[in-house]
Amino acid sequence: MNTLKKLGILNSDIAKVLTDLGHTDKIAIGDAGLPIPTGVKRIDLAIALSDPSFIKVLKAVLNDMKVEEVVLAEEIKEQNASQLEAIEAELVEEERITYVSHEEFKQQLKDVKAVIRTGEATPYSNIILQSGVLF
Template sequence: MKKHGILNSEIAKVLADLGHMDKIAIGDAGLPVPDGVKKIDLALTLSEPSFLSVLKVVLSDMKVEKVVLAEEIKQQNAVQLAAVEAALTEDEVVTYVSHEDFKSQLKDVKAVIRTGEATPYSNIILQSGVLF
């Protein structure tokens, strides 16, 4: 049994397989996952697990160089945005796109991790960096 890190075998495998500039997404319960994109469904009930709790665990195990968020989070979910910003370090470049553009970018991610989050625009794309 693993002693440290992410226990979910699907998430651990996806993260281990990432190369520089590969992307994954973490989404709320309603985020549509494009056909052909791997969905790792963690949702148990509405709000469980939360988007933020999953994001923090993934960030602890993944080198991220770029983050994509929907522009709408600024007005529609400022509390969640503040929590996301607090979870990030100054190393990640944050970009904002329309929610429609965000959804279109999902076709290029290696996997979408679905949470039980039930607040609007609680979705993020994480682009892998390198450790060296």
């Protein structure tokens, strides 16, 4: 019997990735231009430029995922301070933020389980989320 999920993320690809995460596994959410390494699962939500927005997708994922650490590009601080402020508003106190260069960020994408591509069209609107545990 097939039932319609009532709460949480309805996108089956995202729901499956989140369900399969173990402690310290990572996923990423990226803007429309983020290069996704060969071999890394791509979940493409982009419909049009700016749709869906990065922050909308981040909010939905954070509501469904226990996160212990996030990785952001250092460049977001100066190149997209308003997006950084929006990200910080969504995080809870125990979720540590690590900043790396954008080049290092792109290297770390090789180790994520999946990249969720949004339609976001602002610079450095990318995040890596490291899974925590509920207990």
